Amino acid sequence: MKINVDRDACCGAGQCVLLAPDVFDQDEEGIVVLLDERPAPEQDFAVQEAVSMCPTGVIWVDQNA
Template sequence: MQITVDIEKCCGAGQCVLAAPDVFDQDDTGVVVLLDPTPPTSQRTAILEAATLCPAGAIKVGA
């Protein structure tokens, strides 16, 4: 699984951090920080939820 984030789209809602705190964080301004671009498959459900919940569509998940 490969994750990418578009920090230009990020609106700082923080839903990604709530859904997958081992994969996402926020910097001091609230912008998403990708902690692990290739997380284990055990995180798949949480990551897909984070991408779905992102109001800005800033998170993309690939195979």
């Protein structure tokens, strides 16, 4: 699994950070920062929750990468 983010479209809601703090963070402007593009399998559920809760849909997962 590889995680991708579109920082240019991020609105800074921070749901991803709340749901998967080992994978996502925010910069000083509140924009998503990807900490780990290939997190451990135990992070799968949290990452999927972050993807589904992102209000702008800027996080997506490539299962084949």
